Amino acid sequence: MIKDSLLIKNGRVIDPASRTDGIKDILCCGNRIISVDSGINEKASKVIDASGCIVMPGLVDMHVHLREPGREDKESVSSGTAAAARGGVTSVLAMPNTEPAIDSAENVALLKKIIRCGARVNVFISSAITRERQGKELVAFDLLKKSGAAAFSDDGCSVDSGELLLKALVKSRDKGFLIICHCEDRKLSAGGAVNLGPVSTRMGLKGISAESEYRRVERDISLAAKARARVHIAHVSCAESVEIIARAKKKGIRVTAETAPHYFSLTEEAVLGYDTNMKMNPPLRRREDLEAVKRGLREGIIDAIASDHAPHTENEKEVEFHLAEFGVTGLETELSVAVTELINGGVLDWRGLAEKMSLNPSSILGIKKGTLSEGADADAVIFSPREEWVVNAEDFASKSRNSSFLGKKLQGRVRYTVCSGKVIYAAE
Amino acid sequence: MIWARKDLLGLEELSREEIELILDTAESFKEVSSREIKKVPALRGKTVVNLFYEPSTRTRVSFEIAAKRLSADVINIAAETSSVRKGETLIDTGTNIQALKADIVVIRHNFSGAAVMLARKLDISVVNAGDGWHEHPTQALLDMFTLKEKLGRIEGLRVCVVGDIAHSRVARSNIWGLTRLGAKVTVCAPKMLIPPGIEQMGVDVSYDIDEALSGADAVNVLRMQFERDAREAFPREMDYFRKFGITRERIKKTGRNIIVMHPGPLNRGIEIASDVADGANSVILEQVTNGIAVRMAVLFLVSQAHDKRFSAD
Numbered sequence: 001m002i003k004d005s006l007l008i009k010n011g012r013v014i015d016p017a018s019r020t021d022g023i024k025d026i027l028c029c030g031n032r033i034i035s036v037d038s039g040i041n042e043k044a045s046k047v048i049d050a051s052g053c054i055v056m057p058g059l060v061d062m063h064v065h066l067r068e069p070g071r072e073d074k075e076s077v078s079s080g081t082a083a084a085a086r087g088g089v090t091s092v093l094a095m096p097n098t099e100p101a102i103d104s105a106e107n108v109a110l111l112k113k114i115i116r117c118g119a120r121v122n123v124f125i126s127s128a129i130t131r132e133r134q135g136k137e138l139v140a141f142d143l144l145k146k147s148g149a150a151a152f153s154d155d156g157c158s159v160d161s162g163e164l165l166l167k168a169l170v171k172s173r174d175k176g177f178l179i180i181c182h183c184e185d186r187k188l189s190a191g192g193a194v195n196l197g198p199v200s201t202r203m204g205l206k207g208i209s210a211e212s213e214y215r216r217v218e219r220d221i222s223l224a225a226k227a228r229a230r231v232h233i234a235h236v237s238c239a240e241s242v243e244i245i246a247r248a249k250k251k252g253i254r255v256t257a258e259t260a261p262h263y264f265s266l267t268e269e270a271v272l273g274y275d276t277n278m279k280m281n282p283p284l285r286r287r288e289d290l291e292a293v294k295r296g297l298r299e300g301i302i303d304a305i306a307s308d309h310a311p312h313t314e315n316e317k318e319v320e321f322h323l324a325e326f327g328v329t330g331l332e333t334e335l336s337v338a339v340t341e342l343i344n345g346g347v348l349d350w351r352g353l354a355e356k357m358s359l360n361p362s363s364i365l366g367i368k369k370g371t372l373s374e375g376a377d378a379d380a381v382i383f384s385p386r387e388e389w390v391v392n393a394e395d396f397a398s399k400s401r402n403s404s405f406l407g408k409k410l411q412g413r414v415r416y417t418v419c420s421g422k423v424i425y426a427a428e
Numbered sequence: 429m430i431w432a433r434k435d436l437l438g439l440e441e442l443s444r445e446e447i448e449l450i451l452d453t454a455e456s457f458k459e460v461s462s463r464e465i466k467k468v469p470a471l472r473g474k475t476v477v478n479l480f481y482e483p484s485t486r487t488r489v490s491f492e493i494a495a496k497r498l499s500a501d502v503i504n505i506a507a508e509t510s511s512v513r514k515g516e517t518l519i520d521t522g523t524n525i526q527a528l529k530a531d532i533v534v535i536r537h538n539f540s541g542a543a544v545m546l547a548r549k550l551d552i553s554v555v556n557a558g559d560g561w562h563e564h565p566t567q568a569l570l571d572m573f574t575l576k577e578k579l580g581r582i583e584g585l586r587v588c589v590v591g592d593i594a595h596s597r598v599a600r601s602n603i604w605g606l607t608r609l610g611a612k613v614t615v616c617a618p619k620m621l622i623p624p625g626i627e628q629m630g631v632d633v634s635y636d637i638d639e640a641l642s643g644a645d646a647v648n649v650l651r652m653q654f655e656r657d658a659r660e661a662f663p664r665e666m667d668y669f670r671k672f673g674i675t676r677e678r679i680k681k682t683g684r685n686i687i688v689m690h691p692g693p694l695n696r697g698i699e700i701a702s703d704v705a706d707g708a709n710s711v712i713l714e715q716v717t718n719g720i721a722v723r724m725a726v727l728f729l730v731s732q733a734h735d736k737r738f739s740a741d
Binding site for chain 1: 440517518519537539540541542544545559560561562563594597600623624625626628629
């Protein structure tokens with residue numbers, strides 16, 4: 001018997017980094033994977049029978065709002081990471097739009113302390129790009145990087161000043177850190193609630209144009225090119241953005257991009273009943289946009305899937321549509337939505353899914369995650385790919401219930417989530 | 429045809445038969461208002477609450493008179509003077525009204541979808557008296573009732589709706605109702621006031637009022653609300669009148685006896701010339717009269733559906 005060990009037996013192991021796809025056993029000791037092989041016979045202190053299941057590297061979700069510090073009524077590090085565990089997510093990048101915003105080494109230290117006490121999965125920290133995310137003054141990148149910020153984003157806001165963003169991008173190239181851009185021209189989108197077009201017209205709501213997104217994607221990419229820096233585009237939702245990113249990649253500009261599950265599974269039609277759980281920013285778009293996002297995923301234009309998990313209280317959602325907060329939760333449904341839409345829809349194979357949801361976001365962030373190779377951190381998700389389940393708000397580990405998929409039947413159910421060699425979630 | 433809806437939230441979701449049932453029921457109620465004693469006992473013992481988040485005299489008074497002519501008890505709540513000012517949510521206000529055992533809430537709200545949301549949360553009936561830019565179903569029903577009374581039918585009529593289509597709930601409800609009953613609708617406005625994708629609601633779009641009027645049987649002139657969205661580029665008032673105002677010359681030029689409607693209140697000399705508003709083609713005051721019959725019909729039908737729902741339990 002190996003002390004403090006975990007043996008995952010007979011699962012179909014999908015690990016793009018080591019080009020593995022086959023029925024294998026995985027032996028973990030402590031927080032590391034020590035062996036991936038067929039028919040491992042060592043006696044482990046815990047054994048999981050993964051027959052019939054797929055074993056993938058634990059998901060890495062690079063766009064999560066844990067809301068702590070400041071809005072613990074919506075979510076906390078503890079509840080948000082419990083939600084992650086339930087969704088097969090073992091690493092998250094926490095967005096800095098908290099209260100206070102994560103824009104200083106002190107605030108990173110504060111958040112790190114909270115994480116040490118309460119996190120169930122690995123939490124990486126994104127700092128803001130500008131002080132208080134106001135778009136006026138750049139943060140102290142060096143200090144923040146040293147104190148442990150894994151990336152920089154003013155998420156929820158775009159840095160309106162091109163000059164300022166260019167400065168940040170130049171620094172990011174010199175110092176080797178990642179800038180993530182929320183692309184939205186508020187001058188074009190202000191006051192909007194749903195996608196601009198026939199649906200906003202029918203509903204009598206002010207629209208948010210695709211233009212407000214893709215013009216800013218275009219600008220941010222051209223600034224990155226000018227700075228010869230890397231840039232990552234958050235939550236891509238429209239066809240034009242996909243096109244612009246595709247062209248930039250062809251030209252050799254170092255741009256990466258993510259999309260969220262709702263953009264490849266739902267269209268603006270879902271908003272027609274004024275369901276505030278369908279309200280997010282950017283908004284659900286047209287069928288053509290959904291198809292373009294899928295094409296982007298299939299053709300490698302969009303590198304990653306991230307939930308943009310944005311918990312809000314019922315008080316903030318059960319109000320007039322115009323007044324309701326933007327954003328939906330996603331940690332607990334993202335794998336299943338991806339299986340249902342992308343695997344069943346023939347957009348991605350399992351290997352592709354593991355890349356988009358684990359390996360690629362790890363390499364974009366430059367963290368040592370996203371693989372099940374020997375010596376790697378023992379983070380894994382074990383799920384039954386065909387099992388169907390119905391999304392029920394009562395079952396959420398998240399403090400909030402604002403999911404776009406309530407009542408929906410999804411395919412692919414997480415059986416176990418393993419993080420640092422420990423089973424942190426097991427379905428009953 | 430049996431009315432089965434607890435609420436009236438918009439015309440988009442109504443079938444042709446449902447709209448016709450409301451219009452037929454209104455016809456039978458119209459006569460009540462010309463009686464010596466203007467009252468029938470249809471809603472005796474019922475309570476109707478007018479919950480108004482936007483200032484409105486015309487619609488509120490019309491609903492109040494309609495409810496009273498049906499013998500209902502009527503309570504008016506204006507948001508400016510109620511607990512809403514103390515920060516109460518719409519849902520809480522609604523559930524409190526329900527707890528007071530009201531039977532019907534008539535709601536006017538400045539945000540689109542407010543009536544839909546309230547109806548989802550309440551067991552009692554909700555009637556939409558206008559929500560944001562979304563729908564104003566009873567206005568469109570009284571427009572159609574008046575048209576039908578004047579021209580004998582809706583099917584095959586050509587109706588022009590002119591004005592701020594983008595921000596008009598009256599326009600949207602008219603479009604759904606008229607097209608469902610087989611009329612052909614053209615919307616007409618300056619480009620900036622035509623919302624994207626409006627054609628998908630089954631209408632033609634024109635930027636030229638003379639073109640839109642030619643061949644029309646009726647024109648519904650929307651109130652130009654210059655105060656509504658001050659930040660956006662709006663046409664100047666006189667400029668609008670020159671290009672889109674309904675004048676006697678414009679009507680004459682069509683060579684047709686076009687019926688002129690307006691939901692009120694009028695901006696004389698902005699969207700409509702006084703001599704047209706007061707002229708022979710105008711049915712504006714008849715619309716006001718018919719509004720009562722239509723709202724009586726709506727209150728009656730939703731309360732009936734509600735009673736049936738409960739007796740079936």
